[in-house]
Amino acid sequence: xxxxxxxxxSLSASVGDRVTITCRASQGIRNYLAWFxxxxxxxxxxxxxxxxxxxxxxxxxxxxxxxxxDFTLTISxxxxxxxxxxxxxxxxxxxxxxxxxxxxxx
Amino acid sequence: xxxxxxxGAEVKKPGASVKxxxxxxxxxxxxxxxxxxxxAPGLGLEWMGIxxxxxxxxxxxxxxxxxxxxxxxxxxxxVYMELRSLRSEDTAVYYCSREGRNSENDFWxxxxxxxxxx
Numbered sequence: 001x002x003x004x005x006x007x008x009x010s011l012s013a014s015v016g017d018r019v020t021i022t023c024r025a026s027q028g029i030r031n032y033l034a035w036f037x038x039x040x041x042x043x044x045x046x047x048x049x050x051x052x053x054x055x056x057x058x059x060x061x062x063x064x065x066x067x068x069x070d071f072t073l074t075i076s077x078x079x080x081x082x083x084x085x086x087x088x089x090x091x092x093x094x095x096x097x098x099x100x101x102x103x104x105x106x
Numbered sequence: 107x108x109x110x111x112x113x114g115a116e117v118k119k120p121g122a123s124v125k126x127x128x129x130x131x132x133x134x135x136x137x138x139x140x141x142x143x144x145x146a147p148g149l150g151l152e153w154m155g156i157x158x159x160x161x162x163x164x165x166x167x168x169x170x171x172x173x174x175x176x177x178x179x180x181x182x183x184x185v186y187m188e189l190r191s192l193r194s195e196d197t198a199v200y201y202c203s204r205e206g207r208n209s210e211n212d213f214w215x216x217x218x219x220x221x222x223x224x
Contacts, residue, residue, distance in 0.1 A: 034210050036151075043201055043217050044143075044151065049210030087151055091209055095167040096141070096153040 006099035019075045021102045023088035032092035039084045108132040110215035125188040126218045128202030135183035136160035139205040144198040192222045
């Protein structure tokens with residue numbers, strides 16, 4: 001199975017900060033990488049697919065990059081509604097696997 | 107608009123089975139695959155398997171093979187996930203999720219909490 005390693009596992013930031021989260025795959029996954037946002041008690045929300053494509057309705061402050069094994073999610077200017085946990089996911093091969101999550105806290 | 111609506115919370119005893127439903131609306135049901143993902147309390151996301159509602163083909167994570175069944179009812183646009191031989195470690199929120207045209211999980215159900223306790 002492909003292991004997805006996210007870092008950091010948590011971070012503290014302030015409103016207006018630029019935040020970057022990284023995700024590393026244990027083997028190449030081309031660009032079959034997605035990012036999700038999850039708030040407490042809620043289902044995950046799809047942010048980015050194909051490593052860098054935004055889902056409909058996702059604001060452009062979110063951006064993704066990378067290919068192969070190394071990927072990043074960037075939030076350009078953190079807003080109060082962005083404080084949440086973020087997960088990466090590879091869907092290049094089965095079983096689909098997720099990173100451990102990054103909790104973004106105030 | 108696309109919606110996936112799941113059945114309500116369940117409490118089961120160890121060794122029992124649970125069947126969770128996921129009713130789809132807002133799109134042509136049998137043209138999109140459905141994934142099941144679970145999340146134990148305070149932990150991350152774990153992929154369980156996938157089903158093609160058209161034809162019934164499935165693929166499961168190795169740890170769930172033989173213990174989980176995915177079925178669909180095209181007349182009600184509903185997918186079902188049955189997990190058998192429940193143990194306390196199966197306590198989790200179970201999510202269904204649609205696979206979009208780019209193979210990504212684009213829409214998610216609200217989740218169903220399954221609690222396994224004696």
